[in-house]
Amino acid sequence: MACRSTGLTAKGVAAAKHPGGITRPVRVGDGGGLYLQITAGGSKSWLFRYRLKGRDREMGLGGADPDGRFGGVTLAEAREKAAEARRMLRDGHDPLDQRDAAKASQEAQEAADVVSVRTFQSVTESMLAERESGWSNPKHRAQWETTLRSYAFPHLGEKDVRTIDTEDVLSVLRPIWPKTPETASRLRGRIEAVLDFAKVRGWRQEENPARWRGHLAEVLPKPQRVKRVEHRPSLPWRDMPVFMQALADRTGVAVQALAFVILTTARTGEVRLARWQEIDWKEAVWTVPAERMKAKRRHRVPLCAAALEILRSAQRDAKGHDSLIFPSPTRGKVPLSDMTLSAVVRRMNEDAGGTQPRWRDVEGRAVVPHGFRSTFRDWAGETRQDGRDVAEAALAHVVRNKAEAAYARSDLLEKRRVLMEAWAEWCLSKPQQPDTGGPVPT
Structure with a gap:
C-alpha cells in the first residue's frame, strides 16, 4: 500500500488526490500514526495506525471533511482523536477495545432508555392484555379500547406516562365534556384506570391526574349537571x-x-x-x-x-x-x-x-x-x-x-x-x- 509521510494542512487535505494507476487506497501521513486515506474513487477518511503487543492495528476516525461543512472530521479533529488514542496507549489501553466498549455501553443505555419510556398507548395495551380473562364480554373490552383510541390516544398516546399531568388529561376531556358528558365521564374513568395500572407496575410515581374526587371535580362540572349543547336528534x-x-x-x-x-x-x-x-x-x-x-x-x-x-x-x-x-x-x-x-x-x-x-x-x-x-x-x-x-x-x-x-x-x-x-x-x-x-x- 502506497504511503508517504508529511505534515498535512487543511488545504492539503482538500487538494489531496489518488495518483491513479492502482486500485488500492493510498495514505498520506500526518505524523504520530495519523493518516489521510484516499481511495481510487476519491473518497477520503482518517486512519490511526498503532502497534500493541506485537500486533499492528488500525482504527478508523471518520470521513475527512477539510472545512467541516459536511459533517465529517476536520484535520484538527482528527489530530485530537489521534492524540486521545495515543494517551490510551500510554495508559496501557487498546483504543479500539475502548471505543468498542464505549459503543456497547451507549447502545445498552439507549436500549434501557427505550424500555423505561412507557407511553400511554403501550400501557393501555398492557393493561387490556392483562385483564383479558376478566372482561364480562368481548364488547366491553372493545368499548374500552375504542373509546381510549378515539379520544385519548390523539393527545396522550405517545406521551410517557411519567409525565402526564392534569392539563394533559383536561386537554382530552374539555372538548367533549359539554357535548357528551356521559361518554366523557366514562373516558375519564378509563384514563384513571390506565394511570393507576402504570403506578402499580412501577412505571409512574405521581398522583393520578385523572382522579375525580378532590381533583377534577374542582374544575369540571358534574356530568349530570352539564347543560348539553343542543344537537340535532340522532338515532342510536x-x-x-x-x-x-x-x-x-x-x-x-x-x-x-x-x-x-x-x-x-x-x-x-x-x-x-x-x-x-x-x-x-x-x-x-x-x-x-x-x-x-x-x-x-x-x-x-x-x-x-x-x-x-x-x-x-x-x-x-x-x-x-x-x-x-x-x-x-x-x-x-x-x-x-x-x-x-x-x-x-x-x-x-x-x-x-x-x-x-x-x-x-x-x-x-x-x-x-x-x-x-x-x-x-x-x-x-x-x-x-x-x-x-x-x-x-x-x-x-x-x-x-x-x-x-x-x-x-x-x-x-x-x-x-x-x-x-x-x-x-x-x-x-x-x-x-x-x-x-x-x-x-x-
Whole structure:
C-alpha cells in the first residue's frame, strides 16, 4: 500500500488526490500514526495506525471533511482523536477495545432508555392484555379500547406516562365534556384506570391526574349537571339496521336521497344539490365542489357498493351529465328541499302510530336527517379502530388545531373507503334488538 509521510494542512487535505494507476487506497501521513486515506474513487477518511503487543492495528476516525461543512472530521479533529488514542496507549489501553466498549455501553443505555419510556398507548395495551380473562364480554373490552383510541390516544398516546399531568388529561376531556358528558365521564374513568395500572407496575410515581374526587371535580362540572349543547336528534347507532330495513320498504327520490345521505355521511345540502358530473364511476368517488362545502374546500367521498347501487337506480331517470342526481319529482330541474327529506322520517314516525315517535334519539326526540352524521360518529367511536382522524375526515370536519392542520394534507381517502364500507355493512345488516331508549320494533 502506497504511503508517504508529511505534515498535512487543511488545504492539503482538500487538494489531496489518488495518483491513479492502482486500485488500492493510498495514505498520506500526518505524523504520530495519523493518516489521510484516499481511495481510487476519491473518497477520503482518517486512519490511526498503532502497534500493541506485537500486533499492528488500525482504527478508523471518520470521513475527512477539510472545512467541516459536511459533517465529517476536520484535520484538527482528527489530530485530537489521534492524540486521545495515543494517551490510551500510554495508559496501557487498546483504543479500539475502548471505543468498542464505549459503543456497547451507549447502545445498552439507549436500549434501557427505550424500555423505561412507557407511553400511554403501550400501557393501555398492557393493561387490556392483562385483564383479558376478566372482561364480562368481548364488547366491553372493545368499548374500552375504542373509546381510549378515539379520544385519548390523539393527545396522550405517545406521551410517557411519567409525565402526564392534569392539563394533559383536561386537554382530552374539555372538548367533549359539554357535548357528551356521559361518554366523557366514562373516558375519564378509563384514563384513571390506565394511570393507576402504570403506578402499580412501577412505571409512574405521581398522583393520578385523572382522579375525580378532590381533583377534577374542582374544575369540571358534574356530568349530570352539564347543560348539553343542543344537537340535532340522532338515532342510536345500534338501531340503524332496523331503520334502514324500514326505509327500504319505501320508494321515491327523497327516500333514495336520504339513504345516500346516510351511506355517505354527507350533509343534506351536499346531496340535494349533487350532479352527475361529480361522480367518478371508475374510481367510485363523488367529488363535492368547494362552494357547496361548509369548509369551502373540495371534498372527495368514497362510494361504497350500496351507495353506487342507489346511483345506478337513480341514473335511469337522469336528464344529462350536468343534471341533478336527486331532482324534485314535481318540479323537474329544481333540487329537493330539506323539508322533503325531513318529511320522509316524519312520515315513517306517523305511519308507525303511537304517542312516541318510533325513530327517536335517547331523549325521545324524533330524529332528523342531519342527525345520522352523529349516529355514524358514535358508531365509529364505539366500534372501530380506524382512528379519530379518519372518522372526522369522513364527516369533512375541519382540523381546528392550526399545528395539526399544517401537517394534515391527506384526505385519507382509501382509509375512509374501508370505513364507509364497514358503515354500510352495519346499516344493511340483519336488525338486532334496538338500543335502550331507541325505537321499539312494531
